[in-house]
Amino acid sequence: MTKLFTISPSPHIHSGDSVNKIMYSVILALLPAFIWAVVMFGLDSVRVTLVAVAACVAFEYLIQKYILQKTPQITDGSAALTGVLLAFNVPASIPSWMLIVGALVAIGIAKMPFGGLGNNPFNPALVGRVFMLISFPVQMTSWPAIHSAGVDAITTATPLAILKEGIKNGQPVAELYKSLPANMDLFLGNMSGSLGEISVIALLIGGIFLLVRKIITWHIPVSVLVSSAIFSGIFWVIDPGKYTDPIFQLMTGGLILGAFFMATDMVTSPMNAKAQLLFGAGIGMLTITIRFWGAYPEGVSFAILIMNALVPLLNRFIKPKRFGEVKIQSING
């Protein structure tokens, strides 16, 4: 008897990394922020997250099965992740049906028509979120009360919204600071805002987990944060009466969520370290620009989507450092 052996070209071993592992690791990394959301906004956080995930997965399944007539691939985790990210970017008080509309836009417009996983130019969760912001401006900007340390604090606006309103009315920033949460509260997440964006510390724990597990690299988060800090810092130094300090900018408005979890979306970010640094720097600058001078108090979502649009260009013109792109160094010229 001759036994048949597998013949295939090298390499014959694999790292064991997989798309599923990556997607589920990111979801896992969002767990601390989710727990914090439940603490702050109660069971609404659970409702919103479940509805968003279920809707995204269901739409992906239905579109693959009935429109594209392919075998559904929902177990890869990418639709579920889009759902979690969508939930994290809306107020916990959002009505479920609006969320379902957002999910439909995310999966049905931003992802599947481009060819599904790996082919969408824009971050699906952000497209869904921006669509909701434009369609349901009232519900998307009313923030639920937070329950923290047993005390019910009622907030009607996020720190950035308070600021924008105040500056528009001509109040000096120093004055406005008094009605804003202290830095420590911002860091812990003791304020209102979108479901998953409020706690800097919870998001950092997840972000560091992703870095340590090598799911993401430092290039995008660090460049987003550094560029936001520098860009806002310059204006703050020039006119502290009119602009807030960089620390405040970093800890509010979903910048941390955006830097670690949205901008790092693999499908919609550039393909090499150099391009990623530029991409991140662009997001930081655009975010601060929108916050300081734009119509919206927050700018992260728009900044990421704008930079998403530039990714093909970045990939085309910024190439990784090649090996052997050198002048001949020895006597043998």
Add this chain to the structure above:
Amino acid sequence: MIKTFKIGGVHPAENKLSAEKAIEVLALPKSVFIPVGQHIGAPAEAVVQKGDQVKAGQLIARSSGFVSANIHSSVSGTVKKIDIGPDTSGYPKKGVYIDVEDDIWDEQIDRSSEVKTEISLDSAAILAKIQDAGIVGLGGATFPTHVKLVPPKGMKAEVLLINGVECEPYLTSDHRMMLEHGAELVVGVQLLMKALNVTRAAIGIENNKPDAIEKMKDLLAGQNTISVMPLQVKYPQGGEKQLIKAVTGREVPSGALPISVGVVVTNIATTFAVYEAVQKNKPLFERIVTVTGKSVQNPSNFKVRIGTAISQLIEAAGGLPENCGKIINGGPMMGKAVANIEIPVTKGTSGILMMPEKEAKRRAVMPCIRCSRCVSVCPMGLEPFLLMTVSEKQIWETAENERIMDCIECGSCSYTCPANRPLLDYIRLGKGKVGALIRTRKQ
């Protein structure tokens, strides 16, 4: 800080199962099949005929050009026939079948185990011996060594680099060679230095082999022309360009040979063969082969006559494991899967790896999620995902501009891809096409 190369690289599980196993001499086979083309370049031409009596070490096929190599009999006995037979490539190849009788060696060969350190020959004579002995790169590349040692016009070697990296998982033959034949290796390095007329040499060894580093350092104490360079473990550090970068900091320009930065690289097994050829008059007709695998009963390092069927090596290591699904000639990153265990050991056989069925099959391919991992691990700074796409779409011009020809086929990209994309398969295809286009353009 301990050195390594700068761009890319991966860390596959080392699985050096046979690292503690001393080299064992494999029993003589009953017959051998010695292909006449075991090297890069023109196959040698047989100079024996059916019925001839041969001795071990006797020339049986003569090199047929400058880039070619002599082939010697590895056994004594009778030439049964000159015919085609199986080899690693899967294609039938011409070779010499010999029935083994006794173990008589050519009288010129010094069979004593005494280490002969005194170097009496000059550069040209050393080169001639290396060429006569049919020595080729034994790391797997099988490029004729005498060609490497003669720099092209206008170029000069400055440094000799010895590749003791053995970065392929599982393989341990070079490691054992350094531990057991360090003294001979030192002489081999000196011979190569003399042949090249260089005054400096370095042996690069990854620091997962501290005993080999120690051993070579001890043997080289008290002199300063040959240095031992411990290197951080990273695949593919054994790639010539990566090794040169790691040890000397020099970067071989795209499309150029190592000699363009004044470096010549040979590996450990080759260096030992040079020692034997020059000091002991022994042509290259045996080599060390690691026989290994997770379910292999007795992973080993065997000293084997060229032409021995690999089935015999497998038998000696405890037999073919029940669950074996794939047999690889070489290491798991760059080796070749073979269909048949009756193929012979050739000069390029550094290892025989048996992989269990469940590791043998590839996993289902998913869409590229643009994670850029393939880009960050590529030691040549290429964009494998892009090279795959353009090869698939047959856009050869872009493939060339994106430097597809720089790919060293290390496999780091395919190894890493979370979507299991067959990156290197397509890149190989593209390289073949683009290479052909470049050649026709030059004509």
